[in-house]
Amino acid sequence: MGYGxxxxxxxxxxxxxxxxxxxxxxxxxxxxxxxxxAAAELRRHGVHCRLVDRLPARLPYAKAVGIQPRTLELWDxxxxxxxxxxxxxxxxxxxxxxxxxxxxxxxxxxxxxxxxGFAALPQYETERLLEEYVARMGTxxxxxxxxVSFTQDRDGVTARLRAxxxxxxxxxxxxxxxxxxxxxxxxxxxxxxxxxxxxxxxxMLGDVVADWDLPPGYGIRSSRRAADGxxxxxxxxxxxxxxxxxxxxxxLPAELAATPGAAPAAPDGVAxxxxxxxxxxxxxxxxxxxxxxxxxxxxxxxxWSSVFRISHRIVDGYGRGRVFVAGDAAHIHPPTGAQGMxxxxxxxxxxxxxxxxxxxxEAGPELLATYDTERRPxxxxxxxxxxxxxxxxxxxxxxxxxxxxxxxxxxxxxYRGGPLSGAPYGPxxxxxxxxxAPDCAGLTTPxxxxxxxxxxxxxxxxxxxxxxxxxxxAELAGAAAAARAFGGLTAVVILxxxxxxxxxxxxxxxxVYRDAAGxxxxxxxxxxxxxxxxxxxxxxxxxxxxxGTAAALSGLLSALSVRRDTGLRNPVVA
Numbered sequence: 291m292g293y294g295x296x297x298x299x300x301x302x303x304x305x306x307x308x309x310x311x312x313x314x315x316x317x318x319x320x321x322x323x324x325x326x327x328a329a330a331e332l333r334r335h336g337v338h339c340r341l342v343d344r345l346p347a348r349l350p351y352a353k354a355v356g357i358q359p360r361t362l363e364l365w366d367x368x369x370x371x372x373x374x375x376x377x378x379x380x381x382x383x384x385x386x387x388x389x390x391x392x393x394x395x396x397x398x399x400x401x402x403x404x405x406x407g408f409a410a411l412p413q414y415e416t417e418r419l420l421e422e423y424v425a426r427m428g429t430x431x432x433x434x435x436x437x438v439s440f441t442q443d444r445d446g447v448t449a450r451l452r453a454x455x456x457x458x459x460x461x462x463x464x465x466x467x468x469x470x471x472x473x474x475x476x477x478x479x480x481x482x483x484x485x486x487x488x489x490x491x492x493x494m495l496g497d498v499v500a501d502w503d504l505p506p507g508y509g510i511r512s513s514r515r516a517a518d519g520x521x522x523x524x525x526x527x528x529x530x531x532x533x534x535x536x537x538x539x540x541x542l543p544a545e546l547a548a549t550p551g552a553a554p555a556a557p558d559g560v561a562x563x564x565x566x567x568x569x570x571x572x573x574x575x576x577x578x579x580x581x582x583x584x585x586x587x588x589x590x591x592x593x594w595s596s597v598f599r600i601s602h603r604i605v606d607g608y609g610r611g612r613v614f615v616a617g618d619a620a621h622i623h624p625p626t627g628a629q630g631m632x633x634x635x636x637x638x639x640x641x642x643x644x645x646x647x648x649x650x651x652e653a654g655p656e657l658l659a660t661y662d663t664e665r666r667p668x669x670x671x672x673x674x675x676x677x678x679x680x681x682x683x684x685x686x687x688x689x690x691x692x693x694x695x696x697x698x699x700x701x702x703x704x705y706r707g708g709p710l711s712g713a714p715y716g717p718x719x720x721x722x723x724x725x726x727a728p729d730c731a732g733l734t735t736p737x738x739x740x741x742x743x744x745x746x747x748x749x750x751x752x753x754x755x756x757x758x759x760x761x762x763x764a765e766l767a768g769a770a771a772a773a774r775a776f777g778g779l780t781a782v783v784i785l786x787x788x789x790x791x792x793x794x795x796x797x798x799x800x801x802v803y804r805d806a807a808g809x810x811x812x813x814x815x816x817x818x819x820x821x822x823x824x825x826x827x828x829x830x831x832x833x834x835x836x837x838g839t840a841a842a843l844s845g846l847l848s849a850l851s852v853r854r855d856t857g858l859r860n861p862v863v864a
Contacts, residue, residue, distance in 0.1 A: 314338055314339060314340045314461065315338045315464055316337060316340075316464070316466070316467060316649070317342070317463045317465070318332075318341045318466075318467045319342055319343075319437045319466065319469060320469035321342070321345075321431040321433075322417060322469060322471065323413065323416050323417060323631050323634065324616050324631070324634035325343070326417060326421060326423075326424060326431075327634075327642075328467055328616065328638035329424045329429050330423055330424050330427075331642030331643065331646075332646060333424055333427040333428070335642065335643055335752050335753075335826070336752075337646045337650070340429070340461070340463075341430075341432065342435040342451060343431055343433055343434075343435065344434065344437075346433050346454070347433060348414050348418065350594055351412075351413065351414065352413060352414070352530060353413045353495075355410045355411060355412055355528050356381065356408065356409075356631075356632070357378060357410065357628070357631075358408065358629075358700045359400060359406040359408065359699040360700035360726070361632045361700070362374065362406035363405065363406060363745065364635065364639050364827070367751075367828060368423070369750060370420070370423050373419050373423075374416070374419060375409070377411055377419065378411040378415075379409065379531050381398055381410050381507065381508075381528075382398060382505075383395060383397040383399075383507070383508050383509070384508060384511060385504065385509070386511050386512075387511070387512040387513070387584040388513055389515055390584055391584075399695075403730055403731070403809065403813055404701065404729065405743060405745055410528055410530060412497075412537075413631070415531075433454070434453070435451055435454065436451065437449060437451060437475050437476070438452050439479065440466060440476075440613070442611050442612050446463060446464050446465075447462070447466045447613060448461070448462050449461045449466060464649060465613070465649070467613075467614050467615070467616060467641065468480075468613065469616050469619060469634070472601070472603075472618045472622050476613060477620070482610070482615065483605065483606040484605055485604065486601060486602045486603030486604060486622075487603075488599060488601040488602075489599070489600045489601070489680070491541055492597055492598070493541055493542055493598050493600070494538075494540050494541075494542050494546075494570045494597055494598075495539050495596050495598055496537070496570065496572075496594070497530065497536075497537050497594050498535070498538060498591060498592050498593070499534045499536075499590050500527070500536055500538075500579070500583075501588045501589075504584070504585055506529065507529055508529070509526070509528050509529065510526070510527040510583075510584070511524065511526050512524070512582050512584050513525070513582070514581075524540065524541065525538065525539075525540045525583065526539045526540070528628075535591070538575060538579070540575070540582070541578075542597055546568065546574060546597070568596075569596060570595045570596075570597065571592075572590070572595075574595075575592070575595065600625070602622065602623045602624065602673050603621065603622050603623075603673075604620065604621045604669050604673050605620045605666075607662055607666070608661055608665055609658070614641055614658075616641060617630075617635075618634065620637065620666075620669060621672065622673075623673040623676040624676045624677060624679070624680035625676075626676045626679040627679060629672050629675075629676055629700070632700055633669065633672050633700070636668070636700065636703065637669075639828075640661060640664060640665055640827050641665075643752075643826035643827060644657050645658065647852070652778075652852055653850045653852050654852075657850055660708065663708060663709055664705045668703055675697075701726055704724045706725065710724075710850070711723035711724035711830075711831070712823075712834070712842060712845060712849070713845075715820070715833045715835065716815060716817050716820065719815065720814065720815035720817075721814055721830055723830050723833055724829060725829065725830050726828060726829055727824045727828055727829060728813045729744050729745050730805075730809035730812075730813050730814075731743050731807060732805065732807020732808070732809045732810075733746075733747065733784070733803040733805060733806070734804045735803055735804070741807065744810070747782060747801070747803060748824060751780050752826055753778060753779070753780060753826060754778075754823055754824065754825060755779075755780045755781075755823070755824045756773045756781045756821060756822070756823050756824075757784055757823075758770060758781060758784065758821050759784045759785075759810065759811075759814070759821070760783075760785075760789070760819035761785065761786040761789035761790070762793065763790070765837070766783050766819075766836070767794070767795040768836075769836040770800045771795075772839040772843065773839060776843050779843065782800070782803065783801070783802040784804075785804045786805055787804065787805050787807070787808045818835070819835065819836040820834070820836065821834050823842075831846055832846050
């Protein structure tokens with residue numbers, strides 16, 4: 291299974307693009323990070339899609355900049371992470387100042403078993419990397435193309451698109467995904483509610499270079515207390531690639547503010563994101579920095595600036611029928627903790643593999659209802675938490691700092707007890723169905739002279755992967771045979787550290803790795819011969835004793851509404 295055009299293929303990229311346009315399975319509206327992630331995952335699963343965006347080009351704004359460790363794990367499995375790591379800068383921590391004095395220093399240090407830390411990358415760079423990725427698989431962003439309207443019936447969706455030339459096109463597709471932002475046409479057409487509110491304050495954003503002596507790689511939050519003890523003024527600076535470059539946000543000074551009490555400048559009443567018209571200058575940003583920065587700083591190199599507002603809203607459903615929403619089209623909230631884009635990317639990855647199974651007729655359409663069941667509670671939690679942190683600060687959370695950090699990294703997102711999570715098995719403290727599948731190091735093979743990570747084993751495998759852990763060769767061979775009998779499930783054997791060298795299936799189709807460092811056993815707590823199913827989105831779908839492999843996988847396919855005689859076929863990108 292390759293990520294791009296198969297070697298030796300005679301088709302040109304243009305021919306592939308033309309082919310996908312005439313065989314579209316899914317129309318994606320909106321080519322931000324969420325829409326691009328949806329397209330990337332669909333293409334990786336062999337689904338043809340079209341990706342349209344009404345804007346003629348990527349916006350040059352560093353809006354969403356924070357990339358969470360969980361998102362990097364997902365991009366690792368896609369094969370995209372190396373490009374991101376080469377373009378991004380590390381976020382090492384946050385320095386908190388109040389009235390000019392340092393109050394706290396939060397180190398963004400992950401446990402050693404977590405493969406990635408926090409990173410920062412301007413949104414336009416994230417979009418560029420994703421756009422290049424999907425282009426290599428034959429899907430190009432159709433810029434300047436607007437979704438005018440759509441209707442759906444029992445068999446599909448009829449969409450009307452308007453091209454840059456002004457010509458209209460009617461497109462018939464099985465499914466549509468709206469990743470078209472806070473003012474989503476898809477959401478409005480579906481009639482989904484978008485309940486919430488807005489913060490009254492207006493803010494300034496600016497992408498600038500700061501000449502100061504603060505340590506690089508740290509976010510800065512500097513505030514002044516009002517007379518009543520509340521936060522009266524605040525400056526937030528997030529590092530960007532480039533020496534001394536930051537994205538700075540601050541409350542808008544009164545002299546630049548809109549008329550007090552004026553209605554939000556948005557036709558649909560959703561006041562969120564940058565506004566057109568008012569553009570603060572470098573002097574406006576410098577004045578706030580002079581007042582709030584913990585160290586003297588001279589600003590320069592202004593790339594862009596804007597005025598923006600913040601709202602918090604969430605839909606009452608992540609889709610209806612054959613049409614779905616993801617990202618800002620489904621939920622918006624304060625940028626605290628850089629949760630928005632990352633939550634949207636996880637929305638896209640959750641939906642894409644399910645859509646792929648249904649499009650390929652390997653699962654029943656009822657599987658798609660689990661997108662809302664799994665993701666809307668996550669969206670509700672993120673909206674509530676970011677609003678709480680925006681008002682009270684991250685210290686408002688009662689949990690210990692490690693738990694707070696893991697949650698901000700989105701490593702605690704899970705679906706335990708959900709319709710796709712199998713029955714618990716093993717110690718309660720062990721990773722259970724619905725939880726994130728932990729990464730681990732120290733996996734070895736007889737050929738490689740270096741240890742590998744579990745993510746290395748999963749990379750390039752788009753479907754469900756069955757991990758079979760144990761030390762008895764006959765037992766492992768029987769479990770692998772049971773997994774292969776279902777078709778399309780990839781079985782991988784993880785030998786216990788003390789297993790005999792001859793243990794494990796002899797068939798070359800079943801890869802075998804040794805848990806030489808014992809990290810898999812430490813993190814997964816198998817407690818004996820145990821099997822695990824890792825879903826395409828990196829969550830655990832099942833955990834079971836090896837002797838019960840056939841029954842567990844039968845239950846998994848039943849939850850996915852997959853017939854045993856059909857199985858899950860390995861997708862091929864074409």
